[in-house]
Amino acid sequence: MRAIILAAGLGLRLQQPPQQQFPKCLLRFNGITLLERHLHALKAAGVTDIVLALGFQPEQIEAELATLGWQPKPEIVLNPRYDLGSVLTVHTVADALTRGGDVLLMDADVLYDEAILRKLVADDSADRLLIDRDFEAGDEPVKLCVKDGVPVELRKQLAVGLQYDTIGESVGFFRFREETALRLAQIVAGYVDSGRANMPHEEAVRDLLLEGGHTFDVADVTGLPWIEIDFPNDVARAADEVLPRLPVTTGAAR
Template identity: 80%
Template sequence: MRAIILAAGLGLRLQQPPGEQFPKCLLRFDGITLLERHLQMLEAVGVDEVVLALGFQPEQVEAELTRAGRKVPEIKLNPRFDLGSVLTVHTVADALTRGGDVLLMDADVLYDERMLAALVAGEHANRLLIDRDFEAGDEPVKLCLKQGVPIELRKQLAVGLDYDTIGESVGFFRFTEAAARRFAEIVAGYVDSGRANLPHEEAVRDLLLERSHAFDTADVTGLPWIEIDFPNDVARATKEVLPQLQRPALHEALKR
């Protein structure tokens, strides 16, 4: 299994002071960067092949990995990181299509390791994570199910959409080899048709609605996590999410 971590964006909504901006994956919580947490937890569940999709200040990310004494994983650069994440995913097409199950993960998430365990469980799967306890509004990417089948994945839902379960989609996806190849084709179509500025969730949505590959969902309701986009998210991550994270033994290992 291979993990692709999307960490190319500028993170403008975080409102970092001009001249002091750095990639969001290098945000520290209790002294540990988000990226290091990702890498440690991936190792803990047996995922040792990692591809980093970088764009904004990649040298800072490489320097931090070196400082931490970690071997720098495979890196793919998106020089147009100011555009949408579809283009970033397109830059890692080779990693999507080289075989085996693939995890596609946003880098700006602080999360409990049980969420990752739910994502990787089982031999082969196409899987999404759903949190049914979420704050309504325009920001969350909603995942809607009908009799357990994903039928919508979008921030804005069509009026009258028929579903029986709704939650927020965590920014992590798992694809089988065949589904990952098809996903890469869809993403390439977006780029070729001038839609590279869109979020990659739109391409995931297309894959879901094709029904060419069956997807299951893992319910992670009740587990602590937060996607970090705004300054208030940093405060919430520190005060609310971090204290709830499981496994103090892993936490201590991360700090060393």
């Protein structure tokens, strides 16, 4: 199993002064970066084949890896046009998507309980999404809608009249079987070739869900602490509400 961590963006919505901007995966909580927490969580889950998709200030992330002395060292792939959408970042790691085995596709800017990752990697090979049914309504969360156990929508904006029996927020972590990861790479390439490289990668995942031919299961992580960090108030919530609920061992071992 291989993990691809998307960490290329500028994080403009954090509203940092230009001279103070840095990749969001280097945000520290209790002195530990999100990147280090990802690495420890993946190692605990038995995943050591890790690819980092970088763009903005990659040298800072490489310096953090050097400080950690992490082994085996994650593979680094650079997206020079990181100012465009995350679809292009996924396209830059197409080789990692298609070289075989199950693939985890993960946003880097998430503080989370390791139990969430365990739900993603549990059992045999699978196409899997994560859903949190306890979420704040609004335009920002990427909603995952399920009907009769089948995902029927993955989007921030839902169409009027959409039929579903379960709705929640997508955690932003996905697991794909080898053949499904290959198909996702093809869909992403189509986005880039048709001039839609500025789109979020969730749109390509949505296309994968809705085209059929793939059986996705949905793991429920409701009640487990996590937060995606996009805005300044998310940093405060991460420190005040999520961090105190995480096991003390998360990211603690050096």
